[in-house]
């Protein structure tokens with residue numbers, strides 16, 4: 001017999017690397033075909049320069065290579081648990097961590113989660129106690145039989161004693177043959193009790209009644225007459241206290257276990273609303289009027305309120321009242337929130353800032369309770385300012401939907417704003433982008449009587465807003481020149497957009513590794529703000545440049561006006577001009 005040929009060494013004679021055919025098709029026939037091509041191409045390879053595929057390990061492999069996912073060649077993977085390196089890693093980790101560290105970590109974790117641990121421990125204790133109680137009071141249950149069997153046994157005279165359980169429909173009974181299995185003749189309840197005692201010795205419990213069945217309505221008279229006729233001893237007894245407790249416990253547990261997730265959700269909702277972490281605390285604002293620019297009219301209106309709060313305008317002398325609410329209306333990003341903050345910062349009073357969506361709750365009455373809570377704290381800290389952002393979330397017209405909770409929240413807000421006494425210095429500032437969606441009751445005099453429009457800034461406004469945001473940014477050029485340049489290029493931009501441009505320019509400069517922000521950074525930031533990131537403008541020039549690179553012979557065919565020698569456009573279309 002010829003000796004077996006040694007497996008061919010995988011070599012390659014061509015200058016280019018061997019192309020491995022991949023089959024991405026899921027069809028088995030296709031992958032089988034590609035597998036054939038692969039194996040044939042691999043076996044037929046023979047060349048002078050060997051190219052070894054260490055990752056394939058094919059040179060010593062007599063078996064065909066295995067196709068993996070996407071038809072790529074994979075090494076044949078041997079299943080191994082790699083236990084040795086894993087154990088080595090585990091032992092090295094165990095060596096690094098000392099027992100003391102472990103104990104300390106455990107202590108920290110216990111301290112951190114003390115509430116959860118206490119709760120789980122008490123829950124486990126209660127459940128354990130219930131389980132123990134059920135286990136201790138468990139008695140072997142009587143065999144449940146149909147009612148007809150009781151009647152048959154009575155008629156045949158086998159029944160020795162019957163007991164009616166009070167307060168339930170159950171009937172227990174014993175029959176004459178019950179004791180015969182043990183070689184005794186049990187003829188009555190007492191004998192059966194004796195047998196029960198024996199069983200107790202065996203199992204620890206007394207089985208007093210062997211059979212039980214459910215009573216059938218309106219059949220009691222027949223049953224009683226049958227028992228009297230056959231001379232059967234019958235009685236009635238209340239359910240034992242332990243059994244009553246047992247059934248009560250089982251009912252409670254079987255009800256509460258499915259209800260626990262719901263109760264947990266409810267608890268979380270309520271605790272989120274009432275928890276001490278959520279208690280309102282005023283914040284001290286550092287924003288000043290100097291930080292808000294381009295909204296002069298709105299600023300003036302609010303400055304007056306600040307003067308009233310500080311007492312520099314004696315409005316009471318002329319019988320005037322402090323406005324209770326100021327509604328800031330305007331497009332997004334124009335600085336409404338910033339203005340409200342600056343009012344608090346200037347007046348130096350506690351500032352309570354909330355978003356109206358915080359009052360949107362799942363449970364009816366929770367949103368109203370939160371409003372009540374907020375205003376009671378604000379009144380305690382008076383003089384103070386309450387700022388409600390996005391007022392339309394709760395201040396929408398009432399009766400438009402079936403959302404009773406939202407209507408109740410709004411009613412509470414209206415009541416709270418009415419309830420300020422004339423000398424309570426609590427001012428409610430609200431902001432909205434959709435004043436038309438608000439309930440008319442909110443905007444009536446006495447509530448949000450003052451409506452301040454915070455509009456888009458004009459050229460001068462944009463310059464001043466830019467100056468505010470460029471304050472802390474190192475610029476290569478004069479900030480004024482940059483402000484003028486950017487403001488002229490950004491008509492329709494609001495304060496938030498301008499703040500974003502400045503920030504983007506600084507980020508671009510940082511990416512470049514520059515020390516200062518240069519004009520190019522600012523221009524690119526404007527481009528990004530206007531057209532988005534990487535949004536290249538496909539102008540005619542850009543297209544032409546791209547085509548020039550790809551097809552250098554095209555320009556010779558195209559005239560300056562973009563038409564070809566034969567009057568066609570450079571892509572072969574006839575131009576209409």
Ligand SMILES: Nc1ncnc2c1ncn2[C@@H]1O[C@H](COP(=O)(O)OP(=O)(O)OP(=O)(O)O)[C@@H](O)[C@H]1O
Pocket residue numbers: 291292293294295330331332333334335336337338339389431432433465468494495496497499
């Ligand atoms: N007039 C402005 N002067 C200076 N900075 C401004 C001005 N307007 C907006 N900004 C900048 O834009 C950011 C966002 O503004 P703000 O949150 O006050 O807008 P808004 O009108 O309340 O928007 P929204 O209606 O979406 O809540 C501010 O933190 C500030 O940096």
